[in-house]
Amino acid sequence: YVAAQNVPGSGAYVGLAPPGEAGSWQRESKGYQFWTRADGDGYFSINNVRPGTYNLYAWVPGFIGEYHYDEDISVTPGSDVYVGQLVYQPPRDGPTMFRQYGLWERRYSELYPNDDLVDTIGASDYHNDWFFAQVTMYILCSTFESD
Numbered sequence: 001y002v003a004a005q006n007v008p009g010s011g012a013y014v015g016l017a018p019p020g021e022a023g024s025w026q027r028e029s030k031g032y033q034f035w036t037r038a039d040g041d042g043y044f045s046i047n048n049v050r051p052g053t054y055n056l057y058a059w060v061p062g063f064i065g066e067y068h069y070d071e072d073i074s075v076t077p078g079s080d081v082y083v084g085q086l087v088y089q090p091p092r093d094g095p096t097m098f099r100q101y102g103l104w105e106r107r108y109s110e111l112y113p114n115d116d117l118v119d120t121i122g123a124s125d126y127h128n129d130w131f132f133a134q135v136t137m138y139i140l141c142s143t144f145e146s147d
Contacts, residue, residue: 006087008042009060012067016046016054016075022068025057049075056083065091 017024018031025033032052038044056069067088073081 008040009038009058009086009088010040010042012038012042012044012058012060014038014044014046014056014058016049016056016073019053019055019072022057022066025055051075051077056086058086058088060088063088063090 013035014037015025015033015035017033018028020028032050034046034049034054036044036046038058052075054073054075056073057066059066065088067086069083069086073083075081
């Protein structure tokens, strides 16, 4: 949840790509795509586009999902296309809930106070010795040792 009113798509990535459903531009490899970034107020212009029929897609860093303009956009030589104000409705509304996996502050020294776990290829048993993340050992002075 960001605001009760619409907020500008500052820094949004906006592109024209071959027609398809939302997200299809990510899998498209045969047609042309033309991308730009919106300015601080959410305005954008995509220049030097080859003539053709496209869909308009957009996404904003930090927001879930992406925008897909419902109508085809036809580009002809020398044409200007104005799409008006675009409003993206995220797939859900409300605060984001994060879930903690692992230990707070990654202080695995509480579990392994003497040494880091060591995995020896050919000798360690992944059922008992496997350590999924290589993290620094926590030292009380808030520093870490490196090689």
